[in-house]
Amino acid sequence: MPYLESLKVFVRVVELGSITSGGRDLRLTPAVASKRIKELEARLGTRLLNRTTRKLVPTEAGRLFYEHVRGVVASLEEAEASLAGFEGRPRGTVRVTAPLGVGRRLVAPLVPRFCDLFPEVDVRLRLSDRRVDLFEEELDVAFFLGTPPDSALKLRKVADCPRLLCAAPEYLAREGLPEAPDDLLAHNCLLLRYPRSPEYYWQLETPEGLVKLEVRGRYDADEGDVLLSWALDGRGIVMKPRFEVAGHLASGRLVEVLPLTPPPPAILGCLYPHRKLQDPKVQRFIDFLLRHMRLALEHP
Known part of the structure; x- marks a missing residue:
């Protein structure tokens, strides 16, 4: 041994x-x-x-x-x-990764509840807004928010998550409220950027179709929660899933920008290797998380 x-x-x-x-x-x-x-x-x-x-x-x-x-x-x-x-007793370790916002708000609260049901299963949760290689890092499950990557991994969809643009009232009072998508080009946009990041532009849904904007800003970061903290501090406009900022919108700390031309929804889902299909601890974990994540999104 x-x-x-x-x-x-x-x-x-x-x-x-x-x-x-x-x-x-x-x-x-x-x-x-x-x-x-x-x-x-x-x-x-x-x-x-x-x-x-x-x-x-x-x-x-x-x-x-x-x-x-x-x-x-x-x-x-x-x-x-x-x-x-x-x-009939799943046991062992499940190694999981998720983006910061999804991990903190949806995945992390469910992990202790899952472990209570299956006390012989340990969960290792790693949060990062960067995409990781499941095979290289020996992970079992990867949650993602955005466009599903083209891969040979097994994909299970959780939900379509509406996204929006928002900013603090003090920022909008100082810089003005954008009235059309092109107005964003003159604003400080808070961007999620990391090596090979696809988020160097924003897309908005308009009556004429999808519009792609090469927005710019003084601040960018590789962690979505950092961008949110900057937005709350009145530093610029941020694009976020609605479930991540619902509380701040309700309290008035953030205001939705361009609500008639929002970004397209992001897909929330999880990926895992096909060989994990026969692993009961991974199956149970995914089934449990997806069921309760959907309930959380339906009743925030």
Whole structure:
């Protein structure tokens, strides 16, 4: 068993780039995770990892060993999952990622409720507005908000989420209320930007069809909640799903802009590898989350 545990630690350390992150993912202290790696290197008689100034990287022997071992670890986890399904008791770890707004407002509140129902299942939730590679990072489920990526992953749709443009009253009092889509070109627009981001422009639905605007602004960020905080601070106009800003609209802290020409709705859904179709813990997690997320969106 210690050898198998060491293999699991090694795989996660390589995938996450540090002993601390790999250990945390497996709920081990850095000291224990480091000990597992040293035991594995001693058993194999070779160094598996080198430390650079930024992260741990596998040696040539470590990379070769990882390519073989990750399949062994994945097969072991699948075998455990199939046994759990046979016994009718899902157990194991579900690794999940979601955008910040979706994760904080919809996914995170449901995780403890799911774990209460299935006490032998652990959930690792990672929030980021960047798209991640499920296979490279060994994730089970990825929620997304926007256009579904073209991939071989299994897709399940949660809902179509209306989006809107909004700003703080003080910003509109200072800069003026846009009356037509082209007016946005003279405004400070708060943009979600990160490497390979598709959000370098905004699209609005008009009676003449979809209009694409190359808007600009003094501020951009790779986290949607940062943009929301700037909007609340009167720094500009932001595009958000309605469910994320409904409370601020109701309180008057934000005002909808150009309500007759809104952005097209964003698709809220989740992606997961086809091989996870037979994993009961992943199936139960997705079914539970989708059912309750739809209820939350219907009754905010």
